[in-house]
Amino acid sequence: MTQDLVQSGLNRRRVLATGAAGLALAASPFRINILQAQEGPIKIGFPCPLTGPYGAEAQNQVMAAQLAVAEFNDAGGLNGRKAELLARDDKLNPGEAATRTLELIENDKVNFIVGSLSASVQLAINNITKERKVIFNSISQSDTINEISDFSRYTFHEAMNPHMTAGAVGRYAFGKFGKKVVYLTADYAYGYEMVRGFQRAGKDIGVETLADIRHPLGTTDFSTLLPRIQALKPDILCIINFGRDQQIAIKQATDFGVKRNTKIIVPILLYTARVAGGAQAFDGVIGGSSYYWGIEDKVASAKSFNDKFRKMHKGAVPTDYGAMGYGGVRTVLEAAKAAGTTETEKVVAAMEALKYDYYKGPEYYRACDHQAVQSVFILQSKSKDMKSPEDVFDIVATEEPNEATLRSCGELGHKA
Template sequence: MTETIRSLAAGTISRRAAMLGLGAGAGLLAMPRIGRAQDDTIRIGFPTPLTGPFSAEAKDQVRSAELAVKLVNDKGGVAGRKVELLVRDDKLNAGEAATRTLELIEKDKVHAVVGALSSAVQLAVNEVTRARGVLYVSISQSDTINEATDFSRFTFHEALNPHMTTAAVAQHSFTKGAKVAYLAADYAYGHEMLRGFKRAQDAIGAESVGEILHPFGAADYSTFMPRLLSLRPDILCICNFGRDQANAIKQAVDFGVKDQMRIVVPVLLHNQRLAIGPDAFEGVVGGANYYWGLEQSIPSAKAFNDAFRAANDGAVPTDYGAYGFTGISALLLAMQAAGGPETDKVVAALEGLKYDVAKGPQSYRKCDHQSVQSVLVLESKKQADMANDADLFTVLKAEPASEDVLRSCAELGLPA
């Protein structure tokens, strides 16, 4: 666990150290693209943290990715070729993710990689894939992966990014003059969400009254709560993920925080809301890429939900789970348009792709390959307002897909 925490906290340094530990060294970045023998199967690598504190979200991503593959195979595959999903446990560790990705490329001869569920871990996967000229579709939030230091022509980012997410949430939750305190996980995800909220806060005219960083995987937040209460904010932004979100919100409620301030999170997680029930989460506001309730107004969401229910005993897909479906589906649509998995043709097809597979229109911006898509702002319902066990959230706002909400290409260090 110590190595995992260091990898998550250190970001770029740890993943590059992981490369060196694998014996890749400086020569890795100069490696030629991998040649593959022709066969009938298109292989997609899927590293994700099946074990660890993000395992619930990771397993949902696998279920949704498997569904996307099944639906395509049921229709005859891609250009007449069946598709195979090769899932590997990256254990939420940058070095492990790099190792598994190298194996997928060199041993399993995958044609592309999709996955990873952490800012630092996805950057480690991206470093391996771009060095080998293998297409990678990331399905976890990150601002860094779109920036010039980490971006490559083989890199596509299907997930929302912290800039998009925090801007949408802040626009609905912050007001001019509001006092905001922050509790953020001390690794890349927490830092990027904190940066995004503070940028949005400044534009709105809200005021930061303090920020506290907590270690990844913290079980006890009791030492932080008196300090946060003493800041007397109007809003408490809790910027963490997975079990950390559930633990932090539950303990904040136990300390009476909700009696004195509103709780806001960058990403309101379906699984964590289920884990601790409606009472602790009641009234908490946050962002999301997907909510199954979109089926009431978006036909592709209804089709996705129905297929997922049929394959998973009536269960509905979750927010982060949906990334597995949209990421794989977009890739396979591009491969179909390209007539197969040849990398250069698929890259060109993805850059021009307009797709609607689960949540309305999406496309990839050409300069940084960020998926342009809607951003949802949700509020957790109280028990009395829930129609059924899956009726968790109210959609307060759905920001439509627009490049206007992204950082400019010039700010990312990329040509327009």
């Protein structure tokens, strides 16, 4: 009897204590922060290299990301919650990117991170986001980010990866233009991974690497390297660099007469580099792309995306990397809407379940590594029969979405 009374008293005290703790939590700053996170604006941190050699691509990424945010808000947001884009200049520097990402998470209290425009920079961002369990949707090419050493369940990759891109271009070009190849390669992760992708694509058909000549990021003079390349007499010169580097390298290779005996290919044929470099310099160059505005004639979602982008940005067309900025932001916002919340774990699950066509045709995230499975467009630059100043490429082939063109989950270190 006495023991029952004692137990009853203990239970009553526990109930009172629990109630008091609940009242305290309800009034605490921690509880207020939780409520604000679920009721305030949805903040998307967007680190990218707004200054430097990749600035033109980064600016277009921001423009397209702004469109995704505007569409979401115009449609009512998430139960009335509107989205905000917080763009930050990472200066194409991994340390700077890590600092800006940390500030976005800890000071600005962002819900998601989307962005980056370099293999090494995106890994620095990913290190921060995965430690803090914040969703990061990368819109820059990298093989490593999909590998088990860098991947986390909070990591998504809307961009293509070098294995996909170089593989698609290699499969198209090697059989048509020859099997003796020289690589002119930017000396960092992007370059190394692209070379590996090309070599893997050419291995089974006997493609020979004559040389892999590397240059520093930001090179403005390739004149000492081009005579060496010409002396090797390759069938194909594969120029593996990006942004302003691509523009300069292709122009100087053309001026040196490389095209007389050698086909120039690139893994990514950039719209911004082509416009800046000019029609004659780029004429006949072949490369891959995740997006080209000209697919609007055949892809309804591309037509819709282009029209809205033109309206928002005074008639301009989106670039390839701009389109990824749009897709990267839109997927996290659509997933939040599907989940009915910005709670991280629920949004992760919603992103994993997405089957979407927002701007280029069907896509989905592969389960093991969250790589966006998507089409790769093979483009050839042209200098005549252009219908408008923006009509700079012909689409000569398309590799449709296919997991068979990716490295296997097991090869990346994931369980199948």
